[in-house]
Amino acid sequence: MTSTTNPARPTIAATATGGPVVPSASLLRPLPLDEVRIRGGFWGERQELNAQTIVAHCQSWMERIGWIANFDAAAAGTVAQHHHGIEFVDSEVYKLLEAMAWELGREHSSELATRYDALVERVAAAQEPDGYLHTSFGRPGQRPRYSDLEWGHELYSFGHLLQAATARLRTGHDDRLVEVARALADHVWSEFGPGGRDAVCGHPEIEVALAEFSRATGERRYLELARSFVERRGRRQLATTLFQGSEYFLDDLPVRDAEVLRGHAVRALYLAAGAADVAVETGDDELLEAVKTQWANTVARRTYVTGGMGAHHQNEEFGSDFELPPDRAYSETCASIASVMLGWRLLLQTGEARYADLIERTLFNAFAVSPREDGRAFYYANTLHQRERGSEPADDELSERAEASLRAPWFEVSCCPTNVARTLASLAGYFVTVGDDSVQLHQYADLDVDTRTTEGAPVAFSVRTAYPFDGAIELTVREAGRFRLQLRVPEWARGSATASVNGEDVRVDGAYLTVDREFAAGDVVALSLDVRPRLLRPSPRIDAVRGTVAVERGPFVLCLESVDLPREADFAELRIDTATPLRPTADGAIATLVTGGAPGDAGAAWPYATEGTLPDAPQHTSATRFEAQLHPYFAWANRGPSLMRVWIPRA
């Protein structure tokens, strides 16, 4: 979309401030959090919920169940006797620190700064003299360091500490945590760098973290380490188990040889994000192309309509092409976040709208569904079809993890809540980019943007919108300047979107509306997206949803929930009358439904019938028709346990 002058690739240099990802070379440049701010609306409310509730919820749970106290015990030398939680709970504390760091960069709070500093001190106190920092390994009475690379998650945990430190650097603080991170990264260099252990961690994460920490610090060795960890993948070096093979660990193939993402979804996506960073920083175009191919094939064949990824509960894996069962969707919250991380990296390199399209879809659906509306419970796995009314865990109940059908306050493996927190705090960083002489709005919200193009032209504007509940987006320029303004037209709105500049219609074609002019303060660019509900049909290759449709409205995938149905409707027998148009409502759609069982389908007999013994088209007995409202998927089960489905059988 924009062209770049393709400067000689710079030697890596510490970036000052910025968002989560700051490549040293990219077509589009991301903005730091002080140059793009969300001011209310859908995401603003969620950032507020994060600031007010989610971050504190995470901290209080980890205080209560001893995960933070592990660091105190490590410092005191008693952690071997009293370690709380599984091996990688350190990483949750680090993701919380990262969330706090971004949150402080977004909106300073001295109360939060005090809590952050205190927490950093407790973590720092547990660091060993040589830089190693882990509460589960290496101390007398514990297993030796790096004795369980498959499952110990040491490097994975380190990676999350480095990402927290990166967040601090990017928000203008070279503090104690950064010092701890440097010492830790130096330790990893001495252990796993040239002449050291020729090994990888069972759970990728260190790769993407080292690459970014290298960018943030300017330390080339960290990038070299990240590159080594990426290149070492695929040698079947990690010990497999009865259940987990080399594919699970992404150790079956070199990263550059894979055609599609596979194995454990979160691991695969973190690794791909790290590989993209390494490819960019080392000029390895072959590796970058491989990651782009993997992304494209994964999106075309292994992605739920919500943007969620991972079709197997078993091993939290992707599954095969087109194997996308709605009822057994794993679609882990962390996988959605990792997908956004990967998509963002590819968007910065290519400027292609398809990456921003999937980011939007994922954020509004597979990601936004995780936190309960009060911010005190979370989905880990995100089903698209709930057949049984589950029961909600109590507020103080530690859940056993992913099999739970309802949001839980905390999990024994609790990677998702802290991941939600760090993502919401840094979310604005994924919305806007600048090019040489251009600025791009990839995502819509009430925004204030104050930045410059790469060539230095000032860019200041505000966006006001009720998107995605309404399709009208209005951008007002606040400072005169010449730049190409580009507004993404989501794929579902292409062909129907309209736009104007200061009231005069302008043509919208392609994936980005482009307005290239000398802007004056007060200029208004308006984009109108058609957010009326629409029916969606799956590819016939997706066996699990044959004969069904979904309904979307703007970027929202809608769903049908039992709480919105009349008491007499049998949820298992519902069908949608696709001949009757959907009626739009403020946040969803009214659909016409049919209910009533077919003869012999009462669930008391053999559920397979010879053709001829039943009429060819099932004649439903006592079928009734009624209307019901479909609501956005992200909000399901916020009104208590319910049955739910995204894909609705056609009448």
Place this chain on the structure above:
Amino acid sequence: MTSTTNPARPTIAATATGGPVVPSASLLRPLPLDEVRIRGGFWGERQELNAQTIVAHCQSWMERIGWIANFDAAAAGTVAQHHHGIEFVDSEVYKLLEAMAWELGREHSSELATRYDALVERVAAAQEPDGYLHTSFGRPGQRPRYSDLEWGHELYSFGHLLQAATARLRTGHDDRLVEVARALADHVWSEFGPGGRDAVCGHPEIEVALAEFSRATGERRYLELARSFVERRGRRQLATTLFQGSEYFLDDLPVRDAEVLRGHAVRALYLAAGAADVAVETGDDELLEAVKTQWANTVARRTYVTGGMGAHHQNEEFGSDFELPPDRAYSETCASIASVMLGWRLLLQTGEARYADLIERTLFNAFAVSPREDGRAFYYANTLHQRERGSEPADDELSERAEASLRAPWFEVSCCPTNVARTLASLAGYFVTVGDDSVQLHQYADLDVDTRTTEGAPVAFSVRTAYPFDGAIELTVREAGRFRLQLRVPEWARGSATASVNGEDVRVDGAYLTVDREFAAGDVVALSLDVRPRLLRPSPRIDAVRGTVAVERGPFVLCLESVDLPREADFAELRIDTATPLRPTADGAIATLVTGGAPGDAGAAWPYATEGTLPDAPQHTSATRFEAQLHPYFAWANRGPSLMRVWIPRA
């Protein structure tokens, strides 16, 4: 169907010879293996394969990888240093012994008898003075006995030893293995009986084994133990894990309170079989009714068309009602065997054909699919839809277990091959029963039957048939006698079956053709079942197969395999033209198929399309029509790796 004089329930008394199950009270009485013999045909060939190959295959694998040597090492006191395999590999040796015992009862072989005796000696040598016998626990350097009831599988392994000893008793041998089993059962009584440990094993099996060993030995304490283990279930006593909750262990509810089978499928079915035995022997009608209800609900809602059970790879569990994905069918071979065990017990008590119907379906499909045609590789999980061409493990390759898409010679958890072996060796025991004045043929094969009704009338006849490839079954009486002869009419043949006695047509109605007369030697009863192929439609409640049909022929479920399709057919795009009649072939059916992709379904783009952007009914580009043969499911992948589906989308 027949009436019984309802004798006062006898005190338990050792049964002389018999098949795997000999209730002390039942409506129908099963026959021992010397009174019913399979003489060729589908099952005869498989019994021969078992005798010639499978039993030896199992033994040679377990010799090779040290599972049998564990007993030698235990006897020598060195097993703590060198134990091979997971904790419950003893049980595979016991299932092999059981297979050998039934096989010796079926067809004596002095070579096999010598191997059996030698193997029993090695097992016996490892028994401890107090009767305890396990190679993974309790010796110096090993974990203490009963320190891991959740996962140690000690009682589970004991159960398999008791079943092997029962097979010996039932085939007329009160030998060294029986002596070992008595000492072991007495040990369990002293440990878990009155005043002992109030606990259960994570994996049920001891219940059904103790109940039958009690029947075989006449020792009432063993029944009392079985009853206790059944009654102790449902107290949430077994420690749960991140992944496995109380339901997994069947420890969530008392057995008599459950409405449907749930949790780990094999565990659930073994427990239900044991509960049925306990209910029968203790006159606990409430418990028996509960098991019957669980069976009925499970068959109506949680059973694959192949008879297979278990819809989750995760935890090898049943899953929810109507959650029956063909591609992720777990349908473990052992679950099919356990389902036959349970169904047989309920058939003996009720005489209801539905149990025999499911036994037949399960045997010809979910069970028969497991062994490869050469008897040297086995399916553990039995998918109904194979999307990717897998690669076959090498003959000497130990496989990691269930995720394998193709048959494997042996598994690290290898419960299925030995289970197949013991079931094939004892299979004739599930075919025929007698009542007071009657005899029932529940399953068809070339059979010779020589028995008496319960009242003492001689019953001798031969059955000759090419069933199930052909529907003609001919029974010739060999000895004069008065009895009611009952031949099951499978549910798919009811209404169309015809029959004759000595050439004169007789009426067939209901689930059993009944011929009540004074038979003369040479009398011929002929039953003709319509085995022409038929289309089958699933309940609309089974979301995973909406819009598809299956094809059956006689008791066979058929499938479509890529090796039977023209090279240009795209397996993922195949649809069946249900308007064109199926043409029968010798073992399957010719169906008319349509192939050709819909626009945009090439797998390179987002796989969900807004209605209106594509025509409402998918217009397939370059669709071609052709005919292809569907073969019985059990035989799939015998011609090498292939793609396969049972449920075929409708054109």
